[in-house]
Amino acid sequence: IAKQIVIERQIGEGRFGKVCLANWRGAHVAVKIFTTINDQSWLRETEIYQTVLLRHDNILGFIAADLKVSVGGAQMMLITEYHKRGSLHDFLKENTIDTAQLVVMARSIASGLAHLHEPINGTHGKPCIAHRDIKSRNILVKTDGECCIADFALAVRYDSRRNEIDIAPNSRVGTRRYMAPEVVNDTIDVTSFSAFKSADMYSASLVFWELCRRSRQSWPVGGSPMLQADEYMLPYANLVGPDPSVDDMRLVLIVQGARPDIPMRWKCDNRLRVISEIIQFCWHQNPNVRLAALRVMKTLRKLEDSETLEN
Numbered sequence: 652i653a654k655q656i657v658i659e660r661q662i663g664e665g666r667f668g669k670v671c672l673a674n675w676r677g678a679h680v681a682v683k684i685f686t687t688i689n690d691q692s693w694l695r696e697t698e699i700y701q702t703v704l705l706r707h708d709n710i711l712g713f714i715a716a717d718l719k720v721s722v723g724g725a726q727m728m729l730i731t732e733y734h735k736r737g738s739l740h741d742f743l744k745e746n747t748i749d750t751a752q753l754v755v756m757a758r759s760i761a762s763g764l765a766h767l768h769e770p771i772n773g774t775h776g777k778p779c780i781a782h783r784d785i786k787s788r789n790i791l792v793k794t795d796g797e798c799c800i801a802d803f804a805l806a807v808r809y810d811s812r813r814n815e816i817d818i819a820p821n822s823r824v825g826t827r828r829y830m831a832p833e834v835v836n837d838t839i840d841v842t843s844f845s846a847f848k849s850a851d852m853y854s855a856s857l858v859f860w861e862l863c864r865r866s867r868q869s870w871p872v873g874g875s876p877m878l879q880a881d882e883y884m885l886p887y888a889n890l891v892g893p894d895p896s897v898d899d900m901r902l903v904l905i906v907q908g909a910r911p912d913i914p915m916r917w918k919c920d921n922r923l924r925v926i927s928e929i930i931q932f933c934w935h936q937n938p939n940v941r942l943a944a945l946r947v948m949k950t951l952r953k954l955e956d957s958e959t960l961e962n
């Protein structure tokens with residue numbers, strides 16, 4: 652496959668490799684190219700993508716892993732679907748969404764996470780997977796308005812039958828800005844797989860918060876300031892710098908117990924009110940208070956169906 656890939660241009664820079672737009676047999680695909688020094692992450696992401704039954708509408712669609720041997724050495728590459736609307740982070744910087752779109756995006760992220768987190772039992776079932784680097788840059792916007800989750804190099808898998816996690820989980824990984832409090836102060840219980848799932852839900856609550864900020868009411872209300880979108884903002888951008896240290900995050904999350912602001916206007920709209928309640932449960936200091944992805948998905952699916960009936 653690698654020989655049939657024509658790289659068009661670079662479209663992103665990940666933690667482990669660069670992402671390019673490429674052409675494969677006339678179709679656009681995304682290709683992540685790893686420099687040979689990162690072959691651990693290439694292997695790990697390949698392994699996760701090849702997990703039995705991983706495929707899902709809200710998980711980035713994997714096409715192939717391949718090696719391109721060239722004069723300069725071997726280039727490891729992973730090939731996936733191409734999503735022309737790009738990452739959720741980039742999309743929200745440039746666009747606002749109405750609350751109907753907000754519910755669809757949030758529900759699709761919860762649905763992808765629930766698919767990762769839940770086991771599928773049976774002889775060839777799917778293990779539970781915790782992502783460990785959930786953030787708006789690792790989520791892509793699809794043309795149907797739903798989102799899909801990408802970047803699995805840091806993920807861990809749990810085989811519930813053998814009760815074991817597939818790698819010795821190095822305790823503090825991920826993006827510091829989105830790290831759960833228990834990850835920041837290294838009190839996460841790495842022997843309990845559910846601890847990784849509730850840390851994912853904390854990070855997801857920050858992505859939901861980014862989504863709510865950029866949402867406006869669905870119907871035109873004469874542009875009253877109460878119901879307009881807020882400008883794009885990274886979580887905690889008002890409290891930490893552009894590249895926060897673990898200590899910066901510890902001061903905010905644990906010493907001050909701070910969380911992003913929930914504006915008053917979110918209480919005036921049913922959809923925003925329901926999602927802000929989900930957000931506050933999911934970023935709770937106590938991981939056991941946070942909602943499971945499956946619960947969030949079910950709540951948002953009901954919201955999606957009910958509000959559609961009312962409109």
Ligand SMILES: Cc1cccc(C2=C(c3ccc4ncccc4n3)CNN2)n1
Nearest residue numbers: 670681682683729731733734737801802
């Ligand atoms: C395994 C793999 C291969 C190719 C890209 C990616 C990836 C991303 C990706 C995938 C498709 C895209 N389509 C359009 C724009 C950006 C994209 N980024 C973002 N983080 N990882 N992952």
